Amino acid sequence: MHEFKYINNNLYCEKIKVKDLADKFGTPLYIYSYHTLVDHFYKLQSAFSGVDAVVCYSVKANSNLALLKALVDKGAGLDIVSGGELFRALKAGCPPEKIVYASVGKTNAEIEEAIKRGILFFNVESLPELENINRIAKKLNKITRAAIRINPDVEAKTHKFITTGKITNKFGIDLDNAYKILLLRKNFSHLKICGLHIHIGSQITQSAPFVAAVKKITDFIAHLKRIGITLEYLNIGGGLGIIYKNETPQTAQIYAKKILPFLRKSGLKIILEPGRFIVGNAGILVTKVLYLKDTPKKKFVIIDAGMNDLIRPALYDAYHMILPLQKRGVRLEKVDVVGPICESGDFLAKERKLPLVKEGEYLAVMSAGAYGFSMSSNYNSRRRLAELLVVKDQVFVIRKRESFDDLVRNEEVPSFLLGL
Ligand code: LLP
Numbered sequence: 001m002h003e004f005k006y007i008n009n010n011l012y013c014e015k016i017k018v019k020d021l022a023d024k025f026g027t028p029l030y031i032y033s034y035h036t037l038v039d040h041f042y043k044l045q046s047a048f049s050g051v052d053a054v055v056c057y058s059v060k061a062n063s064n065l066a067l068l069k070a071l072v073d074k075g076a077g078l079d080i081v082s083g084g085e086l087f088r089a090l091k092a093g094c095p096p097e098k099i100v101y102a103s104v105g106k107t108n109a110e111i112e113e114a115i116k117r118g119i120l121f122f123n124v125e126s127l128p129e130l131e132n133i134n135r136i137a138k139k140l141n142k143i144t145r146a147a148i149r150i151n152p153d154v155e156a157k158t159h160k161f162i163t164t165g166k167i168t169n170k171f172g173i174d175l176d177n178a179y180k181i182l183l184l185r186k187n188f189s190h191l192k193i194c195g196l197h198i199h200i201g202s203q204i205t206q207s208a209p210f211v212a213a214v215k216k217i218t219d220f221i222a223h224l225k226r227i228g229i230t231l232e233y234l235n236i237g238g239g240l241g242i243i244y245k246n247e248t249p250q251t252a253q254i255y256a257k258k259i260l261p262f263l264r265k266s267g268l269k270i271i272l273e274p275g276r277f278i279v280g281n282a283g284i285l286v287t288k289v290l291y292l293k294d295t296p297k298k299k300f301v302i303i304d305a306g307m308n309d310l311i312r313p314a315l316y317d318a319y320h321m322i323l324p325l326q327k328r329g330v331r332l333e334k335v336d337v338v339g340p341i342c343e344s345g346d347f348l349a350k351e352r353k354l355p356l357v358k359e360g361e362y363l364a365v366m367s368a369g370a371y372g373f374s375m376s377s378n379y380n381s382r383r384r385l386a387e388l389l390v391v392k393d394q395v396f397v398i399r400k401r402e403s404f405d406d407l408v409r410n411e412e413v414p415s416f417l418l419g420l
Pocket of ligand 1: 060201203370371
């Protein structure tokens with residue numbers, strides 16, 4: 001469910017006509033619906049209301065401060081993966097005791113800052129990292145907390161680049177080694193191992209992989225309990241898939257129903273780390289058709305958004321629905337929708353049947369809220385886009401379009417090149 005709908009053949013975001021926003025703010029442009037964002041958060045939160053759970057939104061999916069603040073205000077915690085995300089999380093007003101920190105490569109400076117700020121816990125991905133966090137906590141004379149990220153060796157049945165729970169992936173620690181670490185937990189003088197963490201991948205549409213992973217880890221927790229190792233938290237990660245095309249992902253209710261029996265049995269407090277589920281369908285990318293180009297083999301629709309603005313199609317061959325802002329006749333033609341960037345990988349859709357498109361008209365690239373802006377870049381010296389937040393009939397600029405000066409802000413030409 002989302003708040004992007006046609007009313008009298010015009011696409012609306014909540015109560016505002018998207019075309020009016022494109023005319024006023026220019027394209028390409030990201031537009032988010034506040035109510036879609038918040039509704040998805042509530043859906044998950046209420047599905048897990050039967051257990052002691054905190055939904056820690058995964059900042060990497062879309063890290064705009066306004067969106068973080070909107071979620072934090074509704075009670076969300078945040079899942080972070082870098083010092084930059086910690087900075088954003090705190091700036092958005094997230095209480096440190098609702099922040100969890102994953103990543104296989106945390107630096108000393110990042111670890112130190114997170115300990116000083118008093119985050120809830122680190123999700124730790126290796127023994128050397130555990131030792132390092134312990135060493136830094138000792139230096140700071142603080143006791144800090146960690147959840148061991150388990151690699152459950154479960155197939156997530158998603159794109160190989162976003163599968164994280166197979167034993168050949170770089171993430172987490174296998175069960176045998178995690179067990180050995182837990183037996184030696186007292187060796188970490190300044191670190192309390194307070195929980196376990198799993199995250200098996202992203203855009204997972206079936207429940208079986210989640211159930212398999214959760215079952216494995218809760219069996220492990222039961223075993224630990226029998227031998228006197230008690231924990232406080234189970235972090236079940238993110239990964240819930242959404243509809244991009246015609247997928248039939250689980251609803252929050254069904255997801256919860258499948259795994260809650262295991263979670264209840266564990267008796268632990270639960271952390272969830274959803275990103276895409278919350279923000280994916282809350283955002284669109286609006287773009288303008290620059291040219292229509294016929295070649296002997298193909299018809300290209302050349303738009304003003306490129307792979308630097310939304311890299312998912314180029315990187316994962318991901319499908320994003322493309323809709324005209326003004327709905328009309330049903331005659332379709334097969335086209336490639338491509339951007340202005342100097343690479344053949346710069347496409348948003350291939351061999352796509354679209355209603356006849358005209359030069360100068362706007363198109364909406366749907367489900368672009370997650371991993372859209374947050375993965376965008378300045379490639380080809382393109383300015384990163386403006387982002388708008390729509391709340392019913394109000395619109396807020398939550399990020400200005402970059403200027404040309406922004407592009408070179410941190411660059412310097414050495415004096416010898418200036419002839420000085
Ligand atoms: N927790 C951890 C430890 C993660 O690594 C991730 C995502 C999440 C939570 C949130 O996962 P979600 O609920 O959004 O599936 N750029 C890719 C997705 C990469 C996901 C990385 N990790 C894409 O555009 O599909």
